Amino acid sequence: MDILREWTPAGLEEPSNVCRNSSTPVVVDLGTAQTRFGLASSSKPEHVFLSKAARFRDRKSGEQRQVVGNDVLLDQFARNNARSPFDGPLLVNWDAAEGVLDYGFELMGYTASQSAPGPAPVAVSEPLLAPALPRRTLQELLFEGYNVPALAFGADVLGAANFNFNSKSNSKTNSKTKFDSENFLLVHLGNETTTIVPVLNGVPQLDAARRIGWGGRLAAEYLHELLVLKYPTFPTPVNVYQVREMMHSHCFVAKDYKQFAREVMDLDFLAKHERIIQSPPAEQPKIDVQKLERQMERRKESGKRLQEQAAAARAQKLLAQEEELLAIRNLESRLLHELESKEDAEIEARAAGFIDLADVHRTAQRLETQLRRAKGESVEEKPPSTPLLDIDDSELTEEQIQQKKKQRLLRASYDARQRAKAAKQAENEALAAADAEEAAWRERDLRGWADAKKEQLQDVMAQISEREKQKEKADPRSRFRDTLMLQPPSKRKADTEDEVIARMVEGADDEDGNEEKQPLDLDMESARLKGLLLEFDPEFSVDELEPKVDWRGSIVHKFLWGAHAYDAENVEQQYQLNLNVERCRVYEPLFDPSMVGLDQAGLGEVCAFLLKQFPSLASSVRLSGGFARMQGLPERLTAELRAALPTTVAVSTSVSAEPELDAWRGIAEWAQNADCYVSRSEYNEKGSEYMKEHKWGNPL
Amino acid sequence: MTLTGYRLPRRTRNVKAVLVEEQRRVANLPPSVPTWFNIEVPPSVLPPGHWCDITGLEAPYKTQNGLRFHNQEVYQIVKKLGPEVDQKYLKLRKANFILK
Numbered sequence: 001m002d003i004l005r006e007w008t009p010a011g012l013e014e015p016s017n018v019c020r021n022s023s024t025p026v027v028v029d030l031g032t033a034q035t036r037f038g039l040a041s042s043s044k045p046e047h048v049f050l051s052k053a054a055r056f057r058d059r060k061s062g063e064q065r066q067v068v069g070n071d072v073l074l075d076q077f078a079r080n081n082a083r084s085p086f087d088g089p090l091l092v093n094w095d096a097a098e099g100v101l102d103y104g105f106e107l108m109g110y111t112a113s114q115s116a117p118g119p120a121p122v123a124v125s126e127p128l129l130a131p132a133l134p135r136r137t138l139q140e141l142l143f144e145g146y147n148v149p150a151l152a153f154g155a156d157v158l159g160a161a162n163f164n165f166n167s168k169s170n171s172k173t174n175s176k177t178k179f180d181s182e183n184f185l186l187v188h189l190g191n192e193t194t195t196i197v198p199v200l201n202g203v204p205q206l207d208a209a210r211r212i213g214w215g216g217r218l219a220a221e222y223l224h225e226l227l228v229l230k231y232p233t234f235p236t237p238v239n240v241y242q243v244r245e246m247m248h249s250h251c252f253v254a255k256d257y258k259q260f261a262r263e264v265m266d267l268d269f270l271a272k273h274e275r276i277i278q279s280p281p282a283e284q285p286k287i288d289v290q291k292l293e294r295q296m297e298r299r300k301e302s303g304k305r306l307q308e309q310a311a312a313a314r315a316q317k318l319l320a321q322e323e324e325l326l327a328i329r330n331l332e333s334r335l336l337h338e339l340e341s342k343e344d345a346e347i348e349a350r351a352a353g354f355i356d357l358a359d360v361h362r363t364a365q366r367l368e369t370q371l372r373r374a375k376g377e378s379v380e381e382k383p384p385s386t387p388l389l390d391i392d393d394s395e396l397t398e399e400q401i402q403q404k405k406k407q408r409l410l411r412a413s414y415d416a417r418q419r420a421k422a423a424k425q426a427e428n429e430a431l432a433a434a435d436a437e438e439a440a441w442r443e444r445d446l447r448g449w450a451d452a453k454k455e456q457l458q459d460v461m462a463q464i465s466e467r468e469k470q471k472e473k474a475d476p477r478s479r480f481r482d483t484l485m486l487q488p489p490s491k492r493k494a495d496t497e498d499e500v501i502a503r504m505v506e507g508a509d510d511e512d513g514n515e516e517k518q519p520l521d522l523d524m525e526s527a528r529l530k531g532l533l534l535e536f537d538p539e540f541s542v543d544e545l546e547p548k549v550d551w552r553g554s555i556v557h558k559f560l561w562g563a564h565a566y567d568a569e570n571v572e573q574q575y576q577l578n579l580n581v582e583r584c585r586v587y588e589p590l591f592d593p594s595m596v597g598l599d600q601a602g603l604g605e606v607c608a609f610l611l612k613q614f615p616s617l618a619s620s621v622r623l624s625g626g627f628a629r630m631q632g633l634p635e636r637l638t639a640e641l642r643a644a645l646p647t648t649v650a651v652s653t654s655v656s657a658e659p660e661l662d663a664w665r666g667i668a669e670w671a672q673n674a675d676c677y678v679s680r681s682e683y684n685e686k687g688s689e690y691m692k693e694h695k696w697g698n699p700l
Numbered sequence: 701m702t703l704t705g706y707r708l709p710r711r712t713r714n715v716k717a718v719l720v721e722e723q724r725r726v727a728n729l730p731p732s733v734p735t736w737f738n739i740e741v742p743p744s745v746l747p748p749g750h751w752c753d754i755t756g757l758e759a760p761y762k763t764q765n766g767l768r769f770h771n772q773e774v775y776q777i778v779k780k781l782g783p784e785v786d787q788k789y790l791k792l793r794k795a796n797f798i799l800k
Contacts, residue, residue, distance in 0.1 A: 131722035592744075
């Protein structure tokens with residue numbers, strides 16, 4: 001169990017001002033992960049910080065601010081805005097580069113101005129065989145922006161080679177064979193790339209150098225993406241620095257990944273090899289019971305008030321309707337009895353806003369039914385008067401026949417409504433009877449009832465799963481049929497009449513609803529049964545229905561939660577990351593880059609290829625660079641080389657003691673040699689394209 | 701701001717531009733001279749391993765869109781993945797479908 005914390009480096013950088021009153025060359029290792037500044041005479045760099053610079057406008061003061069190095073981790077805003085001078089292995093982001101250089105020189109106490117050159121020459125690292133353009137720009141920046149008196153470049157990988165060439169006994173050797181510091185195969189594992197260079201008699205063989213596009217940052221990002229996909233609903237965000245830390249402290253290189261992948265899901269093995277990362281659960285807000293009660297009370301009261309208001313409004317509306325009805329009735333009786341002619345009555349009715357006299361009557365009736373309904377009285381529908389229906393057509397006039405048709409329709413719809421009503425009532429009664437029977441059964445024998453229901457439910461569930469299977473099977477075929485239909489008719493083969501009919505029949509079958517209706521019923525039925533069981537059977541829970549699968553046999557469960565049962569109620573567990581397969585998976589792309597879609601040979605393959613050319617180097621393979629810190633790396637590489645090389649060749653792999661400092665130390669070693677530097681006057685004369693070749697630097 | 705107050709002239713320098721420039725620079729060198737480009741490791745001659753995209757275990761099977769999976773149980777998960785999620789898994793090994 002490990003706690004997931006905000007990651008902060010060991011300490012923040014304090015200015016050392018070692019450049020004051022000193023003309024010792026300053027060595028700058030501009031790494032993609034960390035930048036190292038130090039005096040060439042020191043045994044290790046005075047300042048090591050993250051190669052990150054954040055430039056942003058402060059929200060409070062509105063000032064433009066720049067935060068560099070480890071400081072970017074202190075502030076969330078700075079962390080999110082932090083940019084690296086590098087894109088991949090190449091130096092292209094000059095704003096960030098300027099920030100990093102400013103910060104480093106300031107820590108060192110390096111002073112320069114337009115008129116006065118800086119106190120000491122500067123040696124800077126670059127990638128092996130790096131493109132010339134960034135170097136030229138960097139040279140320009142250092143001469144013009146920092147007024148350095150002299151400048152030298154050297155490859156970081158070759159620096160590491162130089163350091164190991166000079167080292168006689170600074171290694172953690174894992175075998176009896178002694179490391180040969182004259183002839184060795186240097187494997188420099190960086191943040192963005194991994195570079196392999198053979199060194200023969202102390203001379204790096206650049207024409208045999210190889211570079212793999214995989215390194216520490218990419219591995220950490222890979223792990224980050226894997227975790228995001230594994231726990232898509234993880235409650236707290238995990239940043240890439242934390243993942244990096246997780247990778248360094250918990251991941252290791254499997255001696256044989258295939259073997260590991262086969263064993264890891266074995267329970268005992270898993271229990272031993274899983275790592276649980278606990279993120280502190282968010283504080284549950286305390287619930288104030290009294291406050292809740294008060295709120296509830298208030299809500300109830302306001303609800304009551306609303307209800308009262310609504311009732312009052314309803315009563316008022318009813319009153320208004322009653323008045324209206326009365327008025328219409330009065331109008332009607334006046335029109336019918338007080339006025340002399342029918343025409344006058346019609347005119348009067350139209351003046352009152354009705355269509356004709358009949359409309360007045362209809363409106364009055366409609367209002368009356370509405371009122372009675374609102375008052376809750378049952379409205380019995382009167383059968384329509386249909387006197388014409390019983391008279392034979394031959395005795396009727398044309399007009400009357402038309403009316404008879406109308407009446408017949410009215411009659412039929414009335415009958416249908418009555419039938420539907422009766423059927424509904426019968427159904428309700430049947431349901432009530434069934435319910436009563438069920439209730440009686442429950443009273444008598446709850447267990448028996450529950451068991452019977454459960455059996456039914458299981459039956460329904462089985463049918464549902466059967467249906468799903470059928471659907472799945474049918475899927476590709478129907479898709480195929482769709483594509484056939486999508487083709488233009490000319491391409492389709494001419495249908496015979498029989499085929500057309502067959503298809504219509506088939507289609508009709510589909511549309512009949514047999515297939516459509518049944519599934520719906522099944523789902524509703526299962527929901528109904530579940531509801532019943534939940535309501536009446538105190539022992540019933542929904543989990544009971546899930547087919548009982550022991551998590552011990554479930555690969556997915558073990559992958560997600562390791563060798564523990566999952567408890568959905570346990571908040572702590574929801575805040576856990578379980579590392580099991582990932583512990584090795586994250587390092588595996590180095591040996592099989594196809595795992596991350598990189599079309600390159602893996603480290604073992606490349607080393608074996610080179611060692612077939614230089615078999616004498618197999619006994620001293622040296623690992624350097626920050627990424628070389630991964631656990632189990634030398635053992636794995638030895639095993640791969642052992643498998644690939646003839647048995648007569650002795651294989652031994654070792655990691656240098658502080659692999660991330662090798663490059664800086666190697667550069668610091670040659671940086672005291674004045675021959676490597678381009679002086680200011682040379683720069684002024686020959687321009688930024690001019691540089692000097694030396695043994696541990698890139699060739700022109 | 702640098703120590704002397706010098707400001708680097710603004711120029712667009714993305715990785716692609718740097719590499720194109722470098723290509724041009726090394727184009728006339730004999731192929732035996734090591735450059736940034738020719739030290740890059742060539743494709744592997746070994747058969748690539750097949751690993752489950754979800755769990756990282758051995759994966760003898762794959763779905764129609766190329767997602768590899770370990771067994772029947774993982775397949776139940778794979779089946780239910782949304783179309784974007786399976787592309788995310790495929791993207792991890794750059795096998796995702798890219799619309800151009």
